[in-house]
Amino acid sequence: MSLKEKLDPNRIPRHIAIIMDGNGRWAKQRGKLRVFGHENGVKAVRATIEAASKLGVQYLTLYAFSTENWQRPKYEVDALMHLLIRSLHRELANLHENNIRLHAIGDLDSLPKEAAKGMQDAIRKTAQNTGLNLVLALSYSARWELAQAIKNIAAAISKGELEPGNIDEHTVAAHLTTRQIPDPDLLIRTSGEMRISNFLLWQIAYTELFFTPTLWPDFNEETLCEAIYEYQHRERRFGMTSEQIGSENHTEL
Numbered sequence: 375m376s377l378k379e380k381l382d383p384n385r386i387p388r389h390i391a392i393i394m395d396g397n398g399r400w401a402k403q404r405g406k407l408r409v410f411g412h413e414n415g416v417k418a419v420r421a422t423i424e425a426a427s428k429l430g431v432q433y434l435t436l437y438a439f440s441t442e443n444w445q446r447p448k449y450e451v452d453a454l455m456h457l458l459i460r461s462l463h464r465e466l467a468n469l470h471e472n473n474i475r476l477h478a479i480g481d482l483d484s485l486p487k488e489a490a491k492g493m494q495d496a497i498r499k500t501a502q503n504t505g506l507n508l509v510l511a512l513s514y515s516a517r518w519e520l521a522q523a524i525k526n527i528a529a530a531i532s533k534g535e536l537e538p539g540n541i542d543e544h545t546v547a548a549h550l551t552t553r554q555i556p557d558p559d560l561l562i563r564t565s566g567e568m569r570i571s572n573f574l575l576w577q578i579a580y581t582e583l584f585f586t587p588t589l590w591p592d593f594n595e596e597t598l599c600e601a602i603y604e605y606q607h608r609e610r611r612f613g614m615t616s617e618q619i620g621s622e623n624h625t626e627l
């Protein structure tokens with residue numbers, strides 16, 4: 375029995391977020407330049423989108439480029455931006471045919487014009503699709519996002535639209551770039567690194583974390599199923615006790 379067949383179809387995570395890491399090391403192991411790893415990373419992106427879509431995942435968020443990644447050598451940043459433009463161009467028809475709806479989180483204005491336009495066009499073209507919601511995190515970092523949210527909340531207060539005393543968790547969540555997106559149920563990071571690297575800090579408060587040594591270009595349906603299988607064997611308690619979670623009447627305890 376394959377791992378995929380062992381999955382409980384009724385407990386597929388609604389939202390999976392992935393820190394796609396390890397392209398550079400994958401290329402280095404083959405004596406190639408880092409950019410070769412990024413090019414092969416696109417194949418893993420395609421395979422993951424297809425697998426997630428077939429499994430019935432509703433939201434898939436891919437961390438593609440962080441705020442900090444702008445500090446990489448210019449040729450690598452340029453190569454990544456070209457790859458984004460080229461991939462959008464090549465994949466858009468396919469995404470659309472598969473009923474996939476594209477979203478973006480991050481500072482799109484900081485991207486090269488052609489990349490930002492490519493994203494905006496793809497978001498517009500797929501806006502009516504009702505299948506998998508594919509969220510690309512581009513020029514994204516959680517601290518950037520939180521600072522933006524605070525700025526917007528402060529502006530609402532100074533315009534008299536908001537009372538400071540009324541600010542609660544919902545107010546904060548409503549000012550994040552993910553305001554229309556449920557929190558991730560499962561976060562996967564490839565390449566063996568055990569860190570979050572400034573990704574979705576607010577949203578992962580109760581997300582299950584899965585780390586795999588697999589380098590991103592080698593990630594595929596099998597690795598995705600491995601992560602989901604482990605997720606399905608975890609107990610999400612959200613601060614409560616095991617007994618409460620197991621009990622149908624836990625609100626009465």
Ligand code: IPE
Nearest residue numbers: 394395396397398399438439
């Ligand atoms: C992830 O792979 C892709 C991006 C961050 C854009 P890396 O490029 O970080 O690869 P490693 O971690 O150096 O192997």
Ligand code: IPE
Nearest residue numbers: 393394395437438439440571
């Ligand atoms: C995280 O990977 C960012 C993305 C996958 C886009 P990095 O390779 O940039 O993270 P660090 O530097 O190892 O923490």
Ligand code: MG
Nearest residue numbers: 395396397398
């Ligand atoms: Mg890395």
